[in-house]
Amino acid sequence: MHDAVPNPVRDRLQACLNAQRAALAERGPLSPERRAECLDGLANALIRHADDIATAIAADFGHRSVHETKLADVYSVVAALRHARKHFRTWMKPRRRPIEWMFQPGTGRILYQPLGVVGLIGPWNYPVQLTLSPLAGAVAAGNRVMIKPSEITPRTSALLEQVVGEVFDPAEVAVVQGGPDVAKAFSRLTFDHLFFTGSTSVGRQVMQAAADHLVPVTLELGGKSPALLMADYPIEKAAERIAVGKLFNAGQTCIAPDYVLVPRDRKEAFIAAFRDAVARLYPTLAVNPDYTAIINERHYERLHHLVADARSCGACLHEINPGHETFDPAQGKIAPVIVTDAPDHALVMSEEIFGPVLPVVVYDDVDEACRFIAARPHPLALYPFSHDRKTIDRVLERTRSGGVAVNDTLLHCVQEELPFGGVGASGMGAYHGEAGFRTFSHARSVFHQARLNGAGMTRPPYGSRMNRLLSMLLR
Template identity: 50%
Template sequence: MLLSRPTDLAAQFEIQRHAFAREPYPSHDVRISRLDRLLALTESHESAIVKAISADFGGRSAHETRLAEIFVVRAGIRHARSHLKHWMRTRKVKTDLQFRPGYNRLMPQPLGVVGVVSPWNYPFQLAIGPALAALAAGNRVLVKPSELTPHFSALLHEMIGTAFDPGELRVVTGDAETGKAFAGLPLDHLFFTGSTSVGRQVAIAAAANLTPVTLELGGKSPAIFDASCDVARAVRRLAFGKLLNAGQTCIAPDYLLVPAGTADSVAAQLSAVIAELYPSLANNPDYTSIVSARHRQRLVDLIQDARAGGARVIEVNPANERFDDTSSKLAPVLVVGATDSMCVMREEIFGPVLPILEYHSVDDAIARVNRSDRPLALYWFGRNLANRHRVLRETVSGGVTINDCLWHLAQENQPFGGVGSSGMGAYHGEWGFNAFSKQKPIFHQARWNGTSLFHPPYGATFNWLLRALETIS
């Protein structure tokens, strides 16, 4: 696959910039046409998408790709189609008495050319999700997929090229250097999904052009088992959330907090549930591989560091299969007794490794969450409403699912995004449309109005009117 050089990027950007200048406010019908074509590509290439992503992972569950990528994208497109006319409307806005009979309106305006830099872990969903929102908002879109998913990136380039003019939607491919050049383009908005460390670099590159950014990052997302929770039900839902895509999910539970004295029991129940969900691992098509040997070795190093530090490491390997350095898979691992000094508690894990920590009170659990950077997600399991309200009010996270994992991401009627080190900005549904629009305030002045009384020369009348306005505003 040919790489896109910086000169190619600049040329492709100019194509879209000029296309936007010719049509700065696409009609509803034009935008629907673009969404329809995107939906048609999603449905006609489902099998090819599944195969390409599996090839990049060295084995990725087809069911997980269909659920976490194709289903999510399809739902997002259909939601946008259904609501687009409402989102596009110029809205009435309240006008204060002193400015009447003038009136206010708020008009959503397309920004121009939007850049999307997508990651390897959900390459279809995290490329097309932001792109569909930008297209719905009337923009032109450039997508830079990850170099770690070359099969899928080539497929996406081919798919988009068959259905879209380069001035509408274009995929550019290349390595990390291409990504740096992409972030340095004078885009009208840049959307990045990836690690916090790379997100900082992207924000710095975009700042040179004053390009606004949406950053969807990661961090250590906690799960909390309250003393009131149904543990048997909670561990099954937690296991699903943790092991989807073999833990290579930005909102996967990164560590589990359980009441004091229950870590061993919870670990035993989790192990049993994991064995039930995945009775074998090596040749099980439901259990996804680790994307690369480098990433797998990083996870192995995290486990070895925890073991060397005195933590109890529990490998969940129901069929007692052998996983050596040549394997692309990694058996699920529970880490009981991890400490803050261990790498597994300092780094985002992004794999099938789950530390289990005990807490003594709700205050203790809240304090533990708040000692770390603000996470992208938080999961709370329990029936005690007072404790739930405290956790929701006294912690800050990008989003929350109660009594389950991950599902807040799939809500098109709610925003999805991070906070602090886990990101800035939000998208999905109307929030995605608004992220890629300028909400332009417009004041319509009436022919007959009283504002001329504020014109110079200033004097007693001006002073009286200003005092009068201050009493009613």
């Protein structure tokens, strides 16, 4: 992140930031009326361009399920925008706070004010959802925003710039495009807040760059999110729900189940149930419009390398190819693979997989499974499957993760009333709904001194009166 950056890149970004700061100084933050207008306008623009978005993302991926795009990259953002539009006036109301008796009749309140100009860096895997969902909270809070979408999805990034331009003036929200050099320069700008979604390794670099100017950051990262199947839960139902979460977007999801822990005596039954679930969900793969391709050749080769490494480490591989198809590498699709008996040093057990490869790990009791999860970096999500409330509570007590979906996968991410974010290596900070509004707001404490008050009792010169007061306070 400290490489030299060409001056034209830095100057172009700085000019955009300067224009937004000038607008903030002259016109202030976005008014409540303008926030409402923009939130409505962006939701309508996304609906209007839903087919264009599906086409652009499919072109960037080589193939991307239209239905997955409209669910994950259009509907989810429209829902976030509408939720913010409905509630932001309530969120922004000042809140009264009680005052200690010795400072009464003074009063206290908290004002929620925009941070100013914030930066958003978006990823490639859900290039609309994970770029514009944070924007909903930033705009609801009244900020001006600069957006750097991913260069890995250039067609979608260009469309994002067009859609945003239909709703916002560049002094309100601006989209800046470019490659890694632009991303590096962007992360060094003196924003009032920087919001990054992407890998843990790049997140570290972003945080280091932001630290040079003490820019606070929200990092939405990833990690190895486990599914934990308990003995009491129906194995067919669990296998199907894990398959849905694993294979949506071909596993290129930051909260996809990365591996699954199963009771030792249920391993073979789970493999069979998972294989059957995949066959029901995707009877074919290579030509199935519902099954998404891997984003590019680099990630395609990375996934093949993970599988080859697991094989070389002595793991057993179980490819699932219901239609017995031959895959053309040029199409970028990979058949799901279950990996069993992988040792801890195998790459599939240490690196985030981000694709349709699922390690299965066996355990003998729930406490052992919890220790296995807790001994590793905190994941972004956890998926425990059990109908026993005490067992679920024990798992939640003994593990840490950004979020949890009990008896399903992914769905906690689309609840606007639940904060979404990581912990430890999976990120810091949260957004969605009111949590997003708070992330992009400054909670400003205001104390109002009363006309008649007892503050004089605590002022020098000190003497017997102060001694009596202190003896009363320090009882």
